[in-house]
Amino acid sequence: MRLLRDLGRRKLRSGLTITGIAIGIMALVVFGSMANKMNTLISGGSTYYKDKLVVTIGSQMSGNIQPLSIATVAEINKVDGVAIAVPGIEMLIGDSTGMSMGVPPMIAGILPGADRGLETFKMDVAQGRYLEISDAGSPVVVMGSDIAAKYHATIGGTVNLRGVDFKVVGILQPTLTAPDQEAIVPITEAQKLFVETLPPLVRSKLEPSEVATSITVYPKAGVSPETLKQRIDAAVPGYTVMTGKDFDAELGAIGSVFSAVLFGIALLSLAVGGLSTVNTMAMSVAERTREIGIKRAIGASRWRIRREIVAESAAIGLISGLLGLAIGAALTYLFNDMGRSSGNVLFLLTPQTAFTAIGFSTGLGALAGFVPAFGASRLDPVTALRYE
Secondary structure: OHHHHHHHOOHHHHHHHHHHHHHHHHHHHHHHHHHHHHHHHHHHHHHHHOOOEEEEOOOHHHOOOOOEEOHHHHHHHOOOOEEEEEEEEEEEOOOOOOOOOOOOOEEEEEOOOOOOOOOOOOOOEEEEOOOOHHHOOOOEEEEOHHHHHHOOOOOOOEEEEOOEEEEEEEEEOOOOOHHHHEEEEEHHHHHHHHHHHOOHHHHOOOOHHHEEOEEEEEEOOOOOHHHHHHHHHHHOOOOEEEOHHHHHHHHHHHHHHHHHHHHHHHHHHHHHHHHHHHHHHHHHHHHOHHHHHHHHHOOOOHHHHHHHHHHHHHHHHHHHHHHHHHHHHHHHHHHHHHHHOOOOOOOOOOHHHHHHHHHHHHHHHHHHHHHHHHHHHOOOHHHHHOOO
């Protein structure tokens, strides 16, 4: 209570200082939540790729999705060390998907059960069921959590994907990564949709059943993905083969730079708030010189004077942190709620980010008050008592 009373003596100055730090903490929370989302997407991709290989023409990371012959699956299955190769279709859900954080909304065509239980990236169903072998040839879809919200999907209802109505049979639990943005359909239906996106001259020469955009390769036990990549490159040249190490090398550095830039912006805002706190506490000490002199004269130790000043400064940091966290959390919730209707959830506020923000603001406040506190503790009591 005494700390709050001391802060209340200078309501305007304390309020401006708290506002300055709170803005920095808000920036730290918002940008940190954005970095969390990006890192979670990358982490999910790293988990997906860690025990398998994906064969494509060119890099799908660039968004350049090209058709390949499904006959390539049989060639890859003959490579020593391959347990099973499974064709798949990946395509944008629309010609223009707008802004997306990470993976844009996609249609994924799969062959249920073809992985023979080797797939380790598990996706849990929140409602309905997952695709089954018997769904082949049927216009049914399992929706990721974000894209289900965008289409207002309900079990038993229909969604229109590229002009074709699909019956919704399942909605996935949030994964916080790429599957949240996917509409998963039987590969036979995805092949038809994909061929329709190709130029007429190319389309006329292709049968939908002969087309894939990627081949997922599962190694046999004891065969490393890197070794198998070399064998596939030798046996089936001309394709891009991506392993978990390739994915990490391609996107891991991007995630680190992205996080560093966002946190740098937030820390710059906090530095301004910290300087404001130093100024506030220095002026506070100057105004209370006589009061400090009285305390020293009646026996208050230098340590006690320092502790009181630092505690008051830390209280400014704590209050600023709580305020900034509340505003930042409200903004991330608001932006996510607005983006959910378009399938874009851009922020992920974690307890670690929240605790870091509070701890950082409190520590910043305490640190900013140390120099004024040290100066105050060294005041000569007689000189301080004469101060006007």
